[in-house]
Amino acid sequence: xxxxxxxxxRWVLVxxxxxxxxxxxxxVAPNVLKQWTSGAPWPEGxxxxxxxxxxxxxxxxxxxxxxxxxxxLTELRPALLxxxxxxxxxxxxxxxxxxxxxxxxxxxxxxxxxxEAVDEYGSYEEARRWVNTPDGSKHVxxxxxxxxxxxxADWLGRNGSAYGLCQVYANEMWHFELLTAPGGECxxxxxxxxx
Numbered sequence: 001x002x003x004x005x006x007x008x009x010r011w012v013l014v015x016x017x018x019x020x021x022x023x024x025x026x027x028v029a030p031n032v033l034k035q036w037t038s039g040a041p042w043p044e045g046x047x048x049x050x051x052x053x054x055x056x057x058x059x060x061x062x063x064x065x066x067x068x069x070x071x072x073l074t075e076l077r078p079a080l081l082x083x084x085x086x087x088x089x090x091x092x093x094x095x096x097x098x099x100x101x102x103x104x105x106x107x108x109x110x111x112x113x114x115x116e117a118v119d120e121y122g123s124y125e126e127a128r129r130w131v132n133t134p135d136g137s138k139h140v141x142x143x144x145x146x147x148x149x150x151x152x153a154d155w156l157g158r159n160g161s162a163y164g165l166c167q168v169y170a171n172e173m174w175h176f177e178l179l180t181a182p183g184g185e186c187x188x189x190x191x192x193x194x195x
Contacts (some may be wrong), residue, residue, distance in 0.1 A: 063099035
């Protein structure tokens with residue numbers, strides 16, 4: 001059977017599939033979805049089990065405003081932080097409240113997240129689809145940011161390349177890295193963090 005759809009129609013189908021994968025990712029990854037819900041902000045210096053706290057990049061249940069001076073933001077690469085702040089200002093003009101759900105993380109915090117994911121998903125291989133190792137994580141180097149809520153991630157997915165910000169993984173609509181010059185073309189997304 002011959003595919004009679006136009007290239008534009010095929011492209012729309014590809015974008016719909018990517019959006020669906022992102023939506024499914026937020027259903028399958030409840031620990032990330034929990035970051036997008038609004039709850040009481042964590043008090044300064046709050047710690048997770050194992051002694052991890054804001055100094056490790058923990059943001060807590062209340063996503064950070066991009067102007068906040070917390071290590072999750074201040075330890076990001078300066079160019080990435082500037083791009084996120086510029087995008088957030090423009091998103092606000094469009095009525096979208098773009099917040100950071102995760103930014104820079106210490107290696108200990110990244111390992112903690114990976115360990116939690118192994119417990120949640122039942123295997124290291126499945127966990128790696130969602131959480132990278134401390135040695136491989138762009139969060140640990142200050143080169144990645146996760147944004148929320150969902151409408152903000154969607155806005156940045158559509159407009160991020162204007163700031164050089166690109167969605168990296170098809171299954172994580174919230175994860176962005178500075179991967180192109182402002183106004184440039186983003187590279188093709190990878191399926192997930194294990195690829």
